[in-house]
Amino acid sequence: MPEVRHTPVAPTRTQRLASGGEIEAHRHDDHQIVYAGRGVLAVTTGAGSWVAPATRAIWVPAGTVHAHQAHGDLELHLVGLPARENPLRLDGPAVLSVSPLLRELIIEHTRTEDDDSPEGTRLRAVLLDQLRISVQQPLHLPTPADPVLRRVCALLSADPADSRTLALLGREVGASERTLSRLFAGDLGMTFPQWRTQLRLHRALVLLAEQTPVTQVANRCGWSSTSAFIDVFRRAFGHTPGTHLR
Known part of the structure; x- marks a missing residue:
């Protein structure tokens, strides 16, 4: 079994993947929100797979071994959250509804990698508030x-x-x-x-x-x-x- 890559900090950034592109199995010490602004994203863990179009995001808890796959040209937005911050109080992966406001917040917040400016901090606070009221969607295909x-x-x-x-x-x-x-x-x-x-x-x-x-x-x-x-x-x-x- 190949060794799983360990990246302690889950990055906050925008990343593009061509259709069929993959990010191999890895884990973070942080939580992560994964959102596809364009294309369809599949996230696979040992428990199953989650698929999300542009109206959904995927919550990946800290420590979860997961891999990404792009279907269609993928514009991937990644939001890392320290393990102590769990606005959803979820200990397993989940698909979340993304409102138009939450979509714009995620896209804007991921324009600059790990933005610690006062503006970035305020934007992040509003984003977390929106995450707390997001609704879980039944898009899990268990293994x-x-x-x-x-x-x-x-x-x-x-x-x-x-x-x-x-x-x-x-x-x-x-x-x-x-x-x-x-x-x-x-x-x-x-x-x-x-x-x-x-x-x-x-x-x-x-x-x-x-x-x-x-x-x-x-x-x-x-x-x-x-x-x-x-x-x-x-x-x-x-x-x-x-x-x-x-």
């Missing part, structure tokens, strides 16, 4: 620990359009529908339909970041129709896939 469940999740990850029932998937991996249902609830904390919807939304964000047409995204991610995809996407993100593409 299963159970080996049988891993096989089921791998089948669906390879083809999110796979529409087989849990019973049919169970036949392939040698487990009953009842056993798999129990594993989804106990291991991942969600039902099978909830996990599959999360997987499809994650894949849809990636495809949209690559400028894939909405109809193709709906088809490749397993929705029965484009309108069904648009409805689920709007309820999850507050806007349509077409708006997201623009």
Whole structure:
């Protein structure tokens, strides 16, 4: 297993990554807010993956081993916070809603790396106030620990359009529908339909970041129709896939 890079201080800065670019697994002694002003960001930890478009940010607590991947040309805004500052009181990664005001605060605050000026300090204080009232969003795709469940999740990850029932998937991996249902609830904390919807939304964000047409995204991610995809996407993100593409 490769050694995980340890960077004690989480930087505050703007960084650009080309589509497909990665930042390898690392950890900080500080907390970090990770926000994509353009493109779609995927953050992966041992517990699963989080995907965030421009209306969301990702909270990465101090000490969490994590890696970044860019989908579409990524404009990455990083905000480091000392471990003693935890405005969200969260000890695990989370996806947060980003209001128009919070978006502008993050972008402005990350223009200058680690700005300790009086203006920068005031801006940071307002940013922390906005973080405290931000809402968590259910965009986490957990990674299963159970080996049988891993096989089921791998089948669906390879083809999110796979529409087989849990019973049919169970036949392939040698487990009953009842056993798999129990594993989804106990291991991942969600039902099978909830996990599959999360997987499809994650894949849809990636495809949209690559400028894939909405109809193709709906088809490749397993929705029965484009309108069904648009409805689920709007309820999850507050806007349509077409708006997201623009």
